[in-house]
Amino acid sequence: xxxxxxxxxxxxxxxxxxxxxxxxxxxxxxxxxxxxxxxxxxxxxxxxxxxxxxxxxxxxxxxxxxxxxxxxxxxxxxxxxxxxxxxxxxxxxxxxxxxxxxxxxxxxxxxxxxxxxxxxxxxxxxxxxxxxxxxxxxxxxxxxxxxxxxxxxxxxxxxxxxxxxxxxxxxxxx
Amino acid sequence: xxxxxxxxxxxxxxxxxxxxxxxxxxxxxxxxxxxxxxxxxxxxxxxxxxxxxxxxxxxxxxxxxxxxxxxxxxxxxxxxxxxxxxxxxxxxxxxxxxxxxxxxxxxxxxxxxxxxxxxxxxxxxxxxxxxxxxxxxxxxxxxxxxxxxxxxxxxxxxxxxxxxxxxxxxxxxxxxxxxxxxxxxxxxxxxxxxxxxxxxxxxxxxxxxxxxxxxxxxxxxxxxxxxxxxxxxxxxxxxxxxxxxxxxxxxxxxxxxxxxxxxxxxxxxxxxxxxxxxxxxxxxxxxxxxxxxxxxxxxxxxxxxxxxxxxxxxxxxxxxxxxxxxxxxxxxxxxxxxxxxxxxxxxxxxxxxxxxxxxxxxxxxxxxxxxxxxxxxxxxxxxxxxxxxxxxxxxxxxxxxxx
Numbered sequence: 001x002x003x004x005x006x007x008x009x010x011x012x013x014x015x016x017x018x019x020x021x022x023x024x025x026x027x028x029x030x031x032x033x034x035x036x037x038x039x040x041x042x043x044x045x046x047x048x049x050x051x052x053x054x055x056x057x058x059x060x061x062x063x064x065x066x067x068x069x070x071x072x073x074x075x076x077x078x079x080x081x082x083x084x085x086x087x088x089x090x091x092x093x094x095x096x097x098x099x100x101x102x103x104x105x106x107x108x109x110x111x112x113x114x115x116x117x118x119x120x121x122x123x124x125x126x127x128x129x130x131x132x133x134x135x136x137x138x139x140x141x142x143x144x145x146x147x148x149x150x151x152x153x154x155x156x157x158x159x160x161x162x163x164x165x166x167x168x169x170x171x172x173x174x
Numbered sequence: 175x176x177x178x179x180x181x182x183x184x185x186x187x188x189x190x191x192x193x194x195x196x197x198x199x200x201x202x203x204x205x206x207x208x209x210x211x212x213x214x215x216x217x218x219x220x221x222x223x224x225x226x227x228x229x230x231x232x233x234x235x236x237x238x239x240x241x242x243x244x245x246x247x248x249x250x251x252x253x254x255x256x257x258x259x260x261x262x263x264x265x266x267x268x269x270x271x272x273x274x275x276x277x278x279x280x281x282x283x284x285x286x287x288x289x290x291x292x293x294x295x296x297x298x299x300x301x302x303x304x305x306x307x308x309x310x311x312x313x314x315x316x317x318x319x320x321x322x323x324x325x326x327x328x329x330x331x332x333x334x335x336x337x338x339x340x341x342x343x344x345x346x347x348x349x350x351x352x353x354x355x356x357x358x359x360x361x362x363x364x365x366x367x368x369x370x371x372x373x374x375x376x377x378x379x380x381x382x383x384x385x386x387x388x389x390x391x392x393x394x395x396x397x398x399x400x401x402x403x404x405x406x407x408x409x410x411x412x413x414x415x416x417x418x419x420x421x422x423x424x425x426x427x428x429x430x431x432x433x434x435x436x437x438x439x440x441x442x443x444x445x446x447x448x449x450x451x452x453x454x455x456x457x458x459x460x461x462x463x464x465x466x467x468x469x470x471x472x473x474x475x476x477x478x479x480x481x482x483x484x485x486x487x488x489x490x491x492x493x494x495x496x497x498x499x500x501x502x503x504x505x506x507x508x509x510x511x512x513x514x515x516x517x518x519x520x521x522x523x524x525x526x527x528x529x530x531x532x533x534x535x536x537x538x539x540x541x542x543x544x545x546x547x548x549x550x551x552x553x554x555x556x557x558x559x560x561x562x563x564x565x566x567x568x569x570x571x572x573x574x575x576x577x
Contacts, residue, residue: 114298126301134305142316151318162316171365172312 017044018054019069025062026054029069033076038121059119064112067105071125074098079124103132107150296324303330307338308364331356338364339394339439339467340534347437354471362470363439387458389443392532394467395539401504402433404572406488406553408498408540409515422486422555429504430485430557434566437467440501440539442532447575458576460530462541464501465558465569474562482571485555494551496522499572500540510538530576543576551575 015031019040035041043055057065078095103110110129117125137145142162146154154162303311303325311334315325324330328350335356336345350356403410406426414428415421421428443461474480502510513535521533522542530543545551551574558569 115295118295118298130298130301131305133302134310137302137306137314138310140310140313142313145314145317149317154318158318161319162322165316165322169312169316171361172309 019065020054020056021060021062021065022058023062025065027062027065027069029073030076032080033069033072036072036075036079036122036124038123040120057120060116061112064109064116067109067113068116068120068122068125071102071128072122074102075124099128103128107136294320299324300327300330304333304337306334308334308360326357328356331360335360335363336394339437341394341396341437342536345396354468358471359467363467387444387446389441389463390532392440392442392539392541393534394437394439395464395503395534395537397433397435397438397466397503397537399435399503399505400431400433400566402430402567402570403502403504403507404428404430404485404555404570405500405502406555406572406574407490407551408500408518410511419486422488426488426490426553428485428555430567430570432559432566433570434466434468434560434568438464438539439467440464440532440534442530442541444530444576445573459573460497460499460541460543460576461574462499462501462532462539462572463569464539464571469558469568472560472568474560475558475568480558480561480568482556482558482569485557487555488553490551490553492550493548494545495525496542496544497551497553497574497576498522498540498542499553499574500538501570501572503537506537510535514538514540543574545576 016028017031017034017040019027019029019034021027031044035044040055060068075095078091105113110132114126114129114133117129136148140148299321303314306314311325311330315322332347333343336347337343338360350359404422404427406422411425411427414425418428418430441463443463445459445461447457447459469475472480500514502514514533517533521531521540523529523531523544525544528544528546530541532539532541534540554571554573556571556573557567559565559567
């Protein structure tokens with residue numbers, strides 16, 4: 001419902017906006033794709049980002065931004081349709097496959113991505129990456145989780161504290 | 175003139191008699207300059223007192239200087255600290271100066287150092303926690319102090335509770351009293367007591383344990399008013415008598431008027447038939463067990479003070495093709511009944527399939543099992559009420575014989 005009102009259809013050809021990453025790389029994308037981000041959407045609706053002056057994103061570096069935009073471009077048509085009504089099963093399966101491959105990345109990239117999604121307020125990407133991180137944790141013991149997240153081994157004091165907490169959570173174990 | 179010269183002169187050591195006099199003058203009590211009740215900090219010390227205090231403070235420091243030299247510098251101490259708190263994981267200052275002198279970072283992720291500290295982001299982890307089940311949440315919270323603090327937030331457990339009972343994510347329950355947190359409620363509803371693995375069979379781990387065959391958790395439904403409709407057969411009769419026992423015996427359905435509102439949990443069980451005197455009973459019964467989600471937090475339930483009371487029995491005196499029973503939120507009956515009946519073909523199994531099957535909507539729970547040839551169907555209705563409190567009904571069981 002909201003998508004047709006955003007006004008990017010008025011110009012005939014899709015309106016383009018320029019985004020500038022923290023290391024001064026410029027990215028030119030369709031306004032519809034960038035509008036997936038709640039933060040950018042407001043700026044774009046105010047008429048920012050067009051022409052020579054781009055929208056600076058000091059929190060996002062170029063590698064992360066290109067990854068984020070890859071997601072946005074892929075998901076923009078589906079979002080413009082308001083999600084379900086026009087999307088065929090094939091399209092949805094295609095998006096799902098894309099999502100699965102998209103998050104199959106190194107942990108540090110995953111971290112930059114989740115922070116970027118958080119800063120730019122891209123809801124779909126946020127939950128996609130959160131789900132991926134959750135999958136990394138699922139079914140693991142506390143020690144395994146520590147190793148997955150790259151924490152050093154616990155000190156004896158920490159271990160004692162955690163053992164004390166374990167009693168509270170007795171209900172979760174056999 | 176003479177006085178002016180004496181002021182310019184450096185102070186002379188006072189003679190014996192004069193010193194005595196001076197001490198006396200110093201000791202003379204002075205009036206407090208400010209009312210102590212009206213000042214938060216102590217009044218400023220006089221210059222003389224300040225000098226003395228400084229001299230006193232200086233002495234122990236000199237004494238401790240030797241010991242101080244052996245103590246490692248702050249930077250080294252910081253590095254020794256574990257992952258216990260996010261602040262402890264802050265890199266020493268030198269880390270930042272080192273990066274400063276490096277050439278600008280290349281746009282590649284793999285070579286960039288990532289420190290675990292970067293992962294401490296409450297909003298991000300709250301989002302991640304929404305995808306984890308209770309067991310994973312517990313494991314995560316036992317990972318380190320920071321996660322333990324974060325996951326003590328009850329909203330995370332509320333989300334998990336509502337999600338795991340298949341209630342809609344948009345449902346916002348009323349706030350809970352502090353001593354009955356969502357964490358406790360989650361533990362009560364999904365805890366692995368005994369060997370019951372999340373299938374709800376632990377509702378039988380205390381009462382009638384030896385008779386339990388199998389069970390499964392259906393989910394949660396909402397009871398927002400005290401009116402519950404129990405049915406031992408579907409479709410429902412058009413109207414039922416006011417009196418519950420009479421209504422159950424004649425129509426096979428009845429309306430309870432004093433159920434405790436809240437989230438109710440529905441489980442489906444198969445039991446060995448309790449001692450019964452009907453000769454056609456082959457020994458297995460299906461049970462629709464619904465209860466208020468708080469029931470397992472009540473001591474009276476666990477110590478057996480509250481017991482199931484019989485509401486009535488209904489015997490269908492002709493061959494029954496299915497054994498079907500249901501509990502509806504009576505206020506939303508039109509909505510939930512339509513939903514249960516409309517989806518009959520999805521949730522009632524095919525004729526040759528003898529396994530039981532449940533159906534759950536936002537305001538109702540129903541189970542069904544196809545039956546072999548028989549001479550009738552006996553349905554038994556039981557309820558447990560809060561006998562020590564307001565007398566409201568907190569749990570209901572509908573038991574039906576399978577042949």
